[in-house]
Amino acid sequence: MKSFAYARAADLEAAVKLLSKTPNAKLLGGGTNLVDLMRENIEQPDALVDVTGLPLDRIEERPDGGLVIGATVRNTAVAGHPVVRDRYPLLAQAIVFGASGQIRNMATVAGNLMQRTRCLYFYDHAARCNKRAPGAGCDAIGGFNRMHAILGASDSCIATHPSDMCVALAALDAKVNVIGPSGARTIAFEEFHRLPEDTPDIETDLQPGELITGIEIPPLGFARRSLYRKVRDRASYAFALVSVAAALEVDSGKVRNVRLALGGVAHKPWRATEAERVLAGANAGAESFRQAAEAELAPARGLAHNEFKIELAKRTIVGVLGELAGG
Structure with missing residues (x-):
């Protein structure tokens, strides 16, 4: 594993600054995907910015009946929340189907959105993968592709997104709140993740220095x-x-x-x-x-x-x- 710097963000402003000053910095929440990728030398960050101490660990009801879920809320907390279970049962079901209790206890909402594909070729350094090494090619297209995409794929990548939670959030018209050097903004969930086209290594609409602060779910009776x-x-x-x-x-x-x-x-x-x-x-x-x-x-x-x-x-x-x- 490559050596890296570590810093614990004291507040959102500090997190943005830490993330911005090191172009190859990554955010550390639960680490259930990132740490695995670092062990495999797929992710090789120069710095980790620990955001687990930020005040983003709450689930709050909105006056209109919707819900705001903070970025560092653990998946277990979302699945077990009484409002989620009552008003949005598909979200609770998706989380429970997604991973074991141990992983749900560690994994965060923002980390779930940012997790990377489980394509076998992405993990195999001997294989060509445009997502891991842009311009290398895609061995999955002519290889064993049973788990791969049937919609929205390109000649550059046929990998699938692994999240269950994100499928439920897409169906619920959710929005992603982010903050960065230019301030705060909101992204429609449907536009947050990108299709591969010619740049499968660019997976989301996040801009340099931006981080997720939470998810908004509208009232859908x-x-x-x-x-x-x-x-x-x-x-x-x-x-x-x-x-x-x-x-x-x-x-x-x-x-x-x-x-x-x-x-x-x-x-x-x-x-x-x-x-x-x-x-x-x-x-x-x-x-x-x-x-x-x-x-x-x-x-x-x-x-x-x-x-x-x-x-x-x-x-x-x-x-x-x-x-x-x-x-």
Whole structure:
């Protein structure tokens, strides 16, 4: 492991300054992903800025009924919070499905957003990987790509984003609050993570010196009826082949409101906007759900080993929406 400097930020202003003065600095929260990457010499920061002492560890209700979750709140605290469990059950479910209790106790909300892909080629220094070494190529495209992307991929990268929590947040219209040298700003969750295009090493919309301060979830009354389903190779903690986060409101047999996002299928949590468009005002039944799934997966492209994900994603969407609609 490369030698690095360490500093514990006393406040947000200090954190921004510490992060800005060293271009290759990284933030340390729970460290459940970053430390592993450092051990593998994939991440080689010149400095670590410890943010665990900052006052970003609270979950607060907003006057409008929404929720603000601080960046350093542990995943266990989010999943167990009574407001999350009551108003946004898909978020609690996604976190519990995402990792063991030990990891949830350490991992932070911001760290979950910033975690990097679990693509085997990304971890293998003998393989070509544009995400790890820009311009090197992508061995996953012609290699074993069963876990890889079917939506939004490029000739440069077919890796998927590993988070379960982020899929739920994408479905909930969340926003990411950040602060940096130019002040504070808010990023729509759908725009926070980037598709690979020609620069898969640039994974988020964060600018140099910026850090996440928290997540805002708007009031969505119908999200009380929501579900997160994760399809994986084994029941223990494995990364998703396909996952679906959905919230559904049905009125007189018609879809009144719907939110839908997919995991395990793209370089970022995939908001299923085309499926939502098809479902708006449609009959809340299997035929409409299948039409919506077909529309969302129409641009999907499978590779040698992951083409099965296309039909799997469609069936999972139909199954989740069917359960929410009452069978």
